[in-house]
Amino acid sequence: MSTQVDKAQSLARLHAAPEILRVVNVWDAVSTKTIAALPETRAIATAGHSIAASYGYRDGEIPLDVALDMLGRIVEAAGDLPVSADLDAGHGNPGETIRRAIGKGVVGANVEDRLQPLADSVAAVEAIIAAGAAEGVPFVLNARTDAIVRGGDRPLQESIADAIERGRAYLGAGADLVFVPGILDADTTRALVEGIGERKVSVIGLPGALSAAEYEALGVARISYGPMTQRVALTALQDVAADLYRDGVIPSSTRSLN
Numbered sequence: 001m002s003t004q005v006d007k008a009q010s011l012a013r014l015h016a017a018p019e020i021l022r023v024v025n026v027w028d029a030v031s032t033k034t035i036a037a038l039p040e041t042r043a044i045a046t047a048g049h050s051i052a053a054s055y056g057y058r059d060g061e062i063p064l065d066v067a068l069d070m071l072g073r074i075v076e077a078a079g080d081l082p083v084s085a086d087l088d089a090g091h092g093n094p095g096e097t098i099r100r101a102i103g104k105g106v107v108g109a110n111v112e113d114r115l116q117p118l119a120d121s122v123a124a125v126e127a128i129i130a131a132g133a134a135e136g137v138p139f140v141l142n143a144r145t146d147a148i149v150r151g152g153d154r155p156l157q158e159s160i161a162d163a164i165e166r167g168r169a170y171l172g173a174g175a176d177l178v179f180v181p182g183i184l185d186a187d188t189t190r191a192l193v194e195g196i197g198e199r200k201v202s203v204i205g206l207p208g209a210l211s212a213a214e215y216e217a218l219g220v221a222r223i224s225y226g227p228m229t230q231r232v233a234l235t236a237l238q239d240v241a242a243d244l245y246r247d248g249v250i251p252s253s254t255r256s257l258n
Contacts, residue, residue: 004137007082008107011140014042014082015177016199020216023084023224027051028070030258031233032077037257044078046071048086048110050230059227064091068104075105084108084142086226089116095127099135108140110179115150118166122173129174142202142222143167143175148182160188164195177202177221183209186218193219 014021026032027050052062085106091097113121132139145166151159167178179202202222212223
């Protein structure tokens with residue numbers, strides 16, 4: 001059985017490896033077991049949007065206690081696989097939130113800056129890393145900057161420059177990676193990797209984005225899929241329900257996964 005420190009070190013190695021780390025986001029125990037059963041799975045990452053939706057909350061509005069309860073269930077379902085959690089903006093107290101998440105077995109997290117003043121965002125990163133150290137866990141922070149997705153009408157080059165400035169500052173404060181969500185084309189990705197660092201950038205695989213292999217060739221460390229995996233599952237559910245209403249039958253290819 002891997003210890004929590006073992007899991008944190010494993011996650012850090014996966015981020016540093018030449019191969020891009022592909023994490024297929026989960027939102028509850030059964031989705032975790034389904035993904036963990038695949039031999040290709042090296043780590044588990046949660047989608048905060050999806051967990052919130054499963055409880056009937058809007059993204060970012062789920063109470064911390066509710067989110068932490070589900071994280072504990074996901075960690076248990078993941079077994080020896082390291083779990084990286086989406087913890088929104090830190091629920092008002094990033095250091096304490098991370099301390100409590102570590103108590104549930106989590107070894108890494110995404111925490112977003114929501115374009116707060118840079119000094120405040122750096123202080124949040126420092127609090128997260130300090131919380132991990134205090135708990136004896138080399139916590140793996142995938143520090144998210146919203147410089148592009150919240151860039152508004154400003155020119156893309158300004159948003160890229162902002163992401164690079166913030167990313168460097170977060171790495172300097174102890175983060176392992178910098179998560180820059182958005183539909184990133186090759187030129188934007190190349191600029192981010194050159195500015196932030198090889199194998200230091202994390203991206204999201206959205207419709208219209210590059211493939212994992214293409215991002216890997218550009219030096220990206222990690223790709224996740226956020227709420228898209230739950231949306232795929234719910235699309236399949238709605239489609240089969242519509243077929244059943246048309247007097248269809250459950251497909252014979254359906255597998256027992258729980």
